[in-house]
Amino acid sequence: MTDRSPSSSGTLLTPDICVIGAGSGGLSVAAAAVAFGVDVVLVEKGKMGGDCLNYGCVPSKALVAAAKHAHGIREAAAFGVNAGDPQVDFARVHAHVHEVIASIAPHDSVERFEGLGVRVLQDEARFVDARTVSAGGHTIRARRFVIATGASPMVPPIPGLDDVSYLTNETIFDLTECPGHLVIIGGGPIGMELAQAFRRLGARVTVLEAMKALGKDDPDLAGIVLERLRAEGIDIREGAKVARVEQRGAGVAVHVESDDAPAEAAIEGSHLLVATGRRPNLAGLDLDAAGIIHDRRGIIVDRGLRTSNRRVYAIGDVAAGEEAGGLQFTHVAGYHAGLVIRSILFRMPVHENRGIIPWVTFTDPELASAGLSEAEARARHSDIRVLSSAYAENDRARAERRTEGSIKVITDSRGRILGAAIAGANAGEIINMWALAVSQKMKIKAFTGFISPYPTMAEIGKRAAIGFYTPSLANPWLRRLIRFLRVFG
Known part of the structure; x- marks a missing residue:
């Protein structure tokens, strides 16, 4: 990276990559790029770690965890443990949430990223033209830009x-x-x-x-x-x-x-x-000056996450792909980061595949999905199979009194797994194996042939998979074969 001093624009920085936004996606791009020895400037006007660390995934799951402990006390009597009603110290709950944020914050801090070799500018970024950004008294002219500014709460125009x-x-x-x-x-x-x-x-x-x-x-x-x-x-x-x-x-x-x-x-x-809902953070970027097309959904990108300005990529919540609707999840931003690193550093062709992205709602019971839903599968395929198994049929779920829930697995007629959805305890963990199956285009046979340890809730998936072959049990030719083989002792 070279520094010069233009007459009116402050210091000129010429990194290989300029990342705008220090949320999960921007931090992932910066960390990966600098690990390969690439010069990186990272610009963030707000808190390092973005929405996920400060206002989203981390604090919400910390609060959910506290609530689950309170509910566990209420449920304890069913297991022969009498604890009475929980006494909730909400100020302590608040402290717990912010202790969790504080424990993770050093990993996303300015100090850590500067230690990695990233130049961090804590200021607002604004495009000056198609290849130049102004931030913190500096002019940044990078080979490639990555916009990862995330999203903020959308407040509807409700009177009053x-x-x-x-x-x-x-x-x-x-x-x-x-x-x-x-x-x-x-x-x-x-x-x-x-x-x-x-x-x-x-x-x-x-x-x-x-x-x-x-x-x-x-x-x-x-x-x-x-x-x-x-x-x-x-x-x-x-x-x-x-x-x-x-x-x-x-x-x-x-x-x-x-x-x-x-x-x-x-x-x-x-x-x-x-x-x-949430709205993309576009204010102050002056995208029009850089020739970057955008609308209310965010910055318009192609399947390779490039904008209308070929020097500029957009990832995470701020990116609006060719398919309608954004997927505003932290793990999507991380997925996008991996794609743009491959594109920028290695000139590899990359394509976003939204069909392999799972998601989880962390209620209790949890609600998790991967791949096509039943409705989407019926719209795209002429013949599908819907396999299901209830938590109530699972021994571990009965032992823990967590029998609410079910798994639904969607396959095509030949058994290729198109999608899966789960409502129930630990659904967010169980969905991982089905997300892998969808991404690798696996067939349902793989889930009938592996050995699942007993007793685990993941067994409900194997039970559903076996259902794919249940109709064959009534096949008359198969039954005749079995009778014939008996002749040989």
Whole structure:
């Protein structure tokens, strides 16, 4: 990397790669590139580690873990262990969440990345032209740029929302007292995970979803999760359209319309959480100056994650691919990082394959998917097989009293695995083997031939796989062969 001093633009930096955004995807690109001896400049205007570390995956799963321990105390009597009702110290829960963030933060810190050899600029990045970025008093002219700026909570234009106090995933983890009544607008994964966590920690919770809660997942399996959440006392209202909100005393009133009750009904809560999706972080980048096409979904990229400016890639939440809809997951950003490293450093042709990307909603029971859903498989294939097995048929699930749930495996007529979905305990762990099967285009036979240790919940997958061959048991020719072979003793 060379430094020069243009007359009006500060220091000129000429790295091989300039990464904009220090979330999981940007950090992965920077770390991998510098490990190969490549000059890298990393620009981040906010917190290192991005949304995942500071506002997303890490704090939410830490909160979910605390809630699971509280719920475990309530369930202990069924195992002959009497502990009474849990006493939740919410200030300590808050401390636990931020201790987890603090324990991971050094791995994503400026100091660590500068120690690796990355030049880190803590400032806003802005494109000056098609091959130049300005940041922190520096002009950066890199061979390639990678935009990894992520996404932020999307706040819908609800009348009155600007006049009330509300929370998003960027502020809810700052609470040091448990809400009396948490009203959540949005019944997607974020809304449902936090709904269950706060309910288990002592809050009353109401979820308002304009369409179907967990509507992007298999409806049969999502139904299992929603039934459990309702059983725990969460009021989930689907088809509920928020007309307006208003401050009411120290709390908030949310006015709701539904098809069943066209007249507005007011729901009063102590706190309001807006969890209605996420929007790509594009503000301030001045993408038009670089000839980078973008829209409300994000930066438009091809299957190789290149933008309309061939020097520039976009990865993670900010990238909008050729297929409709973004997959805003940390592991997708990591997957994208690997692809662009191969493209930039080794000039290898790369293509994003969204069909192999799994995802998990960390409710209890968990909800996990990989590959095609049943509906998608029916739309693309003339003949499919749907294999299933219930947790209630699994001995480990019975031993742990975790019998809610099921696995659904989709194959084509020849047994190639097209997709799998699971609702149940440890679904996020079990889905890994099915994600591997989908990515490697494996056949269901592989799952009938391996030996699964007993007793494990992963056995439910093998039980489902065996179901592929059940119809052959009634084959008359097979039965005649067996009778014939008996003749030989």
